Amino acid sequence: MRVTQKSIADKIGVSVSLVCRVLSGRADEIGVSDETRRKVMETAEALGYVPNLAAQTLRGKPSRTIGVVVYDFQDSFFSDLVGHLQRIVHSAGYSTVIVGFTDREIDTQDLSPLLQRSLDAVIVVGSDLSGNVFDRLKHVPVFRIGIGFPGESTICYTADEDRAALELASYLKERQVGRVMCVRHISPILERRVEGMRRAIESAGIKVESIVAPKGMRNFDAGYWMATERLNAKSLPDAVVCAIDLIALGVIHGALSRGIQIPDQLKVTGFDDIAVSRQIYPSLTTFAQPVVSIVERIVERIAQSNFKTGVEHVYCPLVRRLSC
Amino acid sequence: MRVTQKSIADKIGVSVSLVCRVLSGRADEIGVSDETRRKVMETAEALGYVPNLAAQTLRGKPSRTIGVVVYDFQDSFFSDLVGHLQRIVHSAGYSTVIVGFTDREIDTQDLSPLLQRSLDAVIVVGSDLSGNVFDRLKHVPVFRIGIGFPGESTICYTADEDRAALELASYLKERQVGRVMCVRHISPILERRVEGMRRAIESAGIKVESIVAPKGMRNFDAGYWMATERLNAKSLPDAVVCAIDLIALGVIHGALSRGIQIPDQLKVTGFDDIAVSRQIYPSLTTFAQPVVSIVERIVERIAQSNFKTGVEHVYCPLVRRLSC
DNA sequence: CGGGAATGCTCAAACGTTTGAGTTTTTCCT
């Protein structure tokens, strides 16, 4: 049999309410003798009492549970992020219920694990989500990591891409890069990021060429495809600029496998700074999304019930490594 | 206000019990007119009714929730695995509550997110866990991915390391490898795996040398440290054999950064086949843990409530890539 | 047309915790 407050109450001959007040620390508000309090505590410990979350949340207590919606779990950026999120959330005394999906049928996604629970908040990671998802989550505060669409009433943390683009442009200039290539049409969000980079780099007087990736190609494969199929060995660009690290990894792999030297013959940059980026050789120059501090800030705000909506742009510092 | 069965019942003027029976599909067991059934369904849809999981599980319904304990979320093997697990579990109609930790204070770990819920099962991933954890989880069936300790009453899926070791030995022989190095004392489980490999390789007549990694060094770093600090450029071994891919990635990075050619001057092998292993260049030869099929089998067994304890050894095929 | 079965529905308790309101016991002051 499960140990409940009733087990404890019966054992020491008091009422359940008293046990509850002692265990939930509300013993000061109403008089409880030290003697009783001690007995309750000891018996709870002895019997191995664990509160029943279902009963608590049914009664209206916050569940200390955070829902997480992840766009693509296969992508290292997201799995890294969820790992951090997991850790931070847990050490703040919350637990998570995660819903992840890999395909693009987002509006029809089954969010029931989230909807059926009483959640303190939901964190949505990855941005190719239409408003439909947010409509279905409107009974709970939604935090978003990635790009938010105007008009959404979410709390959004997004990379300061404009600033990163400027920094990238001046860095390439400094490295005396004259011709750059990039991959387009991976996804609407990345398209936007690439477009920003393109503009900044062009403004710095560097020539930019775009390659359009075949529809439906996954990130790493798109980079690999570009490096192997679309890079002319005789007239290589000076650098390939990628919207995310995973594409850059594909480019690097493809280039190396063709015997192209990195960074001597070809420089490569990414965005995100996933764990692998510093593990590969040559390690990847990229912009570090400060996921840890973003998640920490979100959890802090959840703890304070500070749900003021709005978009916050976060600075992603350039991490200079070997690939550029 | 939240939409409950009562909202629906009130709206169409019937009792809550009737609404419940219709919504939970138990309408056939007891008479419900088609007319009423239709009205209930329609109103539920119209009001956007979502069942309250807390109330259901309080009443004793299975929660369709699986607890997950992960040893180290930073490790790509685990985060890859959790990604797959997430996907498979979700598509089988379950959701997950994950507890992850990064340090080794395992016995004192806070498992309350798991204990406070009614779970259908718990999956424990990563194996440096003492019996204490399993004692605390004894009210629920526990599946384990990794090495189980004798005497545990868990259901354990573990890599068939003996077979892999033999396959590795004969592969190295075939590649005419004469001298091998490996890293030891990363963790008890990996120690065991390395020891198995060592024996098999020696039995095949190949010389094996072990390097003991400094205490507390993380996987990638241990590999990197070995390649940079402990590999004598003048008398390189023919191959470095690693207990997991992450160490191998460190070795490769370290070796390449010293100008050592892979696989020409030094061959490297791993174990696990994490996603990165095929993304790096040169891609890593390794043994593929069939995580997807393991997780599928576990979820299937949970769905069938088949909780027969025991250990199952799973075959990990050798994936031949460029690093060896 | 009377009696039993089948049909369609309602009642009420239960799950474990929380909490406002109520009751009993002790304490303290005059």
Add this chain to the structure above:
DNA sequence: AGGAAAAACTCAAACGTTTGAGCATTCCCG
């Protein structure tokens, strides 16, 4: 010693869903 206040404790309802038991109403058959 009397009485009010303070302290210690109990009652009972509520959260939303489920379910065994029970109550009407209709139907069928001899």
